[in-house]
Amino acid sequence: MATIFLFSCSKKDAIPPKPVTISSISFQAENLATNQLTVGVGQLLVFGSSISDSTRSVQYEWTITPSPDMSLVKGASSKDLNWTTSNRGPYTVKLGTTDESGNRDEKSINVNVIKSDIRNALWGDSGFTVALNEANNKSTPISITATQSIFQVTGPSYFNGWYNNKSEPGDVIGYNFTNGKLVSVAVLYDREYTINEYQKYYTDYQTYQNTKMLEYSKIREDAIWLNTQLANQYKANPNRWGEAIVLGLVKFQTLYETDRSKIVLSIYSGSGDVIFASAYLPK
Numbered sequence: 001m002a003t004i005f006l007f008s009c010s011k012k013d014a015i016p017p018k019p020v021t022i023s024s025i026s027f028q029a030e031n032l033a034t035n036q037l038t039v040g041v042g043q044l045l046v047f048g049s050s051i052s053d054s055t056r057s058v059q060y061e062w063t064i065t066p067s068p069d070m071s072l073v074k075g076a077s078s079k080d081l082n083w084t085t086s087n088r089g090p091y092t093v094k095l096g097t098t099d100e101s102g103n104r105d106e107k108s109i110n111v112n113v114i115k116s117d118i119r120n121a122l123w124g125d126s127g128f129t130v131a132l133n134e135a136n137n138k139s140t141p142i143s144i145t146a147t148q149s150i151f152q153v154t155g156p157s158y159f160n161g162w163y164n165n166k167s168e169p170g171d172v173i174g175y176n177f178t179n180g181k182l183v184s185v186a187v188l189y190d191r192e193y194t195i196n197e198y199q200k201y202y203t204d205y206q207t208y209q210n211t212k213m214l215e216y217s218k219i220r221e222d223a224i225w226l227n228t229q230l231a232n233q234y235k236a237n238p239n240r241w242g243e244a245i246v247l248g249l250v251k252f253q254t255l256y257e258t259d260r261s262k263i264v265l266s267i268y269s270g271s272g273d274v275i276f277a278s279a280y281l282p283k
Contacts, residue, residue: 019103020058023050025095027109028129035109040116041088043129044136047081047109049095061096084136085113117261118185119173123282125182130175142172150174185280192274199242201274205252205267216256216263224251245269257283 024031026048039045051058062081064073068091074082081093094108117123120133130149131141139151153171176184189208193200225231226249234244244250251268260283267276 016101017056018053019101019105020056020097020099021052021105022095022097022107023052025049025107025109028126028132030126030128032109035107037109037111038122039085039111039113040120040122041085041113042116042120042133043085043122044120044133045081045083045085045111046132047083047093047095049079049097051097057100059098061098063094063096065092065094088113088115115258117258117282118280121175121182121185123182123260126180127175127177127182130182134173139173146180147177148174149177183282187278187280189276189278191276193242197242198246199239201245201267201276202242202252204276205265208265209254213254213256213263213265216258219255219257221254222252224253225249246274259283 026032027037028046029048047062049060060077060079062073062076062078064083066089068083069086072084072086081095083093089112091111091113092108093111094106096104096106098104114122120137121130127144127146127149131144134141134149134151137153139153142150142152144150151173153173171190172188174186174188175182176186189204191201191204225235225244228249230247231244231249234240234247234249241250241252245252245267246269248269251266253264253266253268256263256265262281262283264279266278267274269275
């Protein structure tokens with residue numbers, strides 16, 4: 001008679017599960033193709049992660065070296081990390097995971113934080129990044145398409161904080177994109193004065209020159225007057241230059257630059273309205 005031997009496996013003999021590993025890290029909702037990033041000061045950075053087995057219990061630990069202002073970091077023990085940058089410099093963002101068996105995995109990203117080109121944005125940023133940061137700034141979206149995103153600036157901000165530190169709720173910023181990358185920006189400053197206040201158009205222009213634009217290198221300042229007798233009369237009286245702007249007799253503009261951008265600040269009359277604006281272009 002044949003003898004049959006039966007064997008049983010205890011839990012100690014069970015094959016242990018594979019260690020959980022980090023499959024990928026995403027940035028601004030897109031998978032990273034490199035571990036090198038360049039971002040702007042003030043940008044909200046959103047890092048996400050995926051692991052090899054999402055059914056397993058995993059502990060997450062995000063670290064940023066050198067340590068930033070931790071009040072600007074959210075989700076350091078979560079699957080996703082939010083970090084609003086505040087200082088320039090090189091940083092290392094590292095994600096570590098530990099599964100229920102104690103197995104650990106790590107991935108790192110090198111992040112170079114540089115001065116933003118415009119507001120919180122850098123040339124080449126995606127529409128998602130721009131919209132994310134404008135939402136973080138509590139701006140109101142007016143129109144968002146694949147080629148242009150327009151927002152109304154609210155509250156004291158990069159653009160209107162100089163103006164008595166009060167909100168100018170009509171100020172509007174438009175971002176223009178080519179192939180999904182930021183290529184130019186236009187800012188329209190809302191000013192509307194009565195006939196007795198027209199000179200404020202010119203003094204506002206001067207105030208902006210002497211405050212916010214001081215961070216840029218001035219290249220040239222132009223006053224483009226019409227070649228008419230009336231224009232010459234106003235040209236001789238700087239106290240009426242605001243009125244001259246309203247009448248369309250002159251356009252004031254100043255050209256600036258940074259190591260990465262060209263900026264034009266201008267004020268003039270167009271289609272019956274005073275246009276007070278700045279335009280930003282990459283070099």
